[in-house]
Amino acid sequence: MxxxxxxxxxxxxxxxxxxxxxxxxxxxxxxxxxxxxxxxxxxxxxxxxxxxxxxxxxxxxxxxxxxxxxxxxxxxxxTADQRVPRNRATVVLAIDVSLSMKATDVEPSRLAAAQEAAKSFAEGLTPGINLGLVAFAGTASVLVSPTPNRDETKAAIDNLQLSERTATGEAIFTSLQSIDTLAAVLGGGEQAPPARIVLLSDGKQTVPEYSDDPRGAFTAARQAKDEGVPISTISFGTSYGSVEIEGDRIPVPVDDPSLREIANLSGGNFFRASSLEELRDVYDTLEEQIGFENARGDxxxxxxxxxxxxxxxxxxxxxxxxxxxx
Structure with missing residues (x-):
């Protein structure tokens, strides 16, 4: 000392x-x-x-x-470094609800496991954090604007519905817009509250075709970096997952490289989970990273x-x- x-x-x-x-x-x-x-x-x-x-x-x-x-x-x-709960921080949880999320390589299904783990994540976050929810498939929608009300978020997680295609870039842009809206409402200083996006997906972006497209995931990740919003990506599923669509069995392996690149471009972290237990561990790690900060204290x-x-x-x-x- x-x-x-x-x-x-x-x-x-x-x-x-x-x-x-x-x-x-x-x-x-x-x-x-x-x-x-x-x-x-x-x-x-x-x-x-x-x-x-x-x-x-x-x-x-x-x-x-x-x-x-x-x-x-x-x-x-x-004085010493102390772990203190964050206040006025914003977290947007973006969950992939494309059809590949009904794969059962993760029991009982990718979506069901993601819903259960996401609700636990919402409950475990410190009360001072505003949590929002974005669901994305071919488009992205804000289901819950960032709020400290965890019940509203958990209810929305329970009601997630699957849809076609995967627009990962739109999910990031929509999350950033939700964060900016809350920062404008809160005000209270020149510097916006710290924010982070937690993006869970199991597959590669399909809309638009290229990730470097103006509305693509890599472009969105670079904008998140410019706005100081890191993205923690979670690749959820296995390499042997598949779904049945109109009688055809279609393989839906996870796409680690693109999700890792999104995290790198935004200044965030990449995680991988192939089971409900592993996903819970990832969320536990994120709760520690997001919910607390080190500060000098008496x-x-x-x-x-x-x-x-x-x-x-x-x-x-x-x-x-x-x-x-x-």
Missing amino acids: SLSQFTSPWWLLFVLVVAALAVGYVVIQRRRQKNVLRFANLDLLEKVAPNRPNFTRHIPTALLLVGLLFLTVALAGP ASRPWLILGVLFTTTGLGTALVQRQRLP
Whole structure:
């Protein structure tokens, strides 16, 4: 812990006073010993006081001095990194509801597992976060504008409906618009509240055809980067998933590369999950990343407690040993 981590570092100079008291105590004890040897008859001293004082007589003073050191550190105002819940942050959960999400390679289905995990994620976020919900297939829709009301979000998750095609870029643009709208409503400062998009998908973008299209996913990810909104992407499913459409069995493997690139372009993180348990683990990680932040906070309480305990113990020991204070 450096001096820059104290709010009032000049109080540390009191350590010199404690050191002076310690030196003074040692000098006084040696002087007393010399005086006893100078004026006492040693033969008589052995008879009347055969048991010489042992080191335990110094324990009360030592405890008091250590207690003063702890109290000095507390007065200097030590600080430390602390995990504190975020307030006024915005998170938009964008969930893919294309037809490939009815694949059963994840039991009971990709969509059902995604819904269950998403509701747990909503419940676990700290109360100060505004959570929104966007569903996307061929188009993207804001089902719930960012709000601290988790019940509204969970109800919307339960009512997700599948549709054709996958417009990942539209999902990102729609999420960014929802974040901008809330920031304009909240106001309260020049800097917008911190925001993040959590995008869960199982397949490759199909609308438009290319991800670098003006409305494509990579273009949207670059805009998110420019706006300071990282995207945490979750690739959900397996490489052997398939769905039946009009009697045909169509393979729907997950598309890790494009989702990883979206995360990289936006400054976010890429996650992969191929089961409900793995998806829950991913959401647990995101809850820690999104719901809390590290901030410098007061750390004097432990030092204060130690100081009081050592000082009290020192005084109590002195009373027991000598029936008086040192």
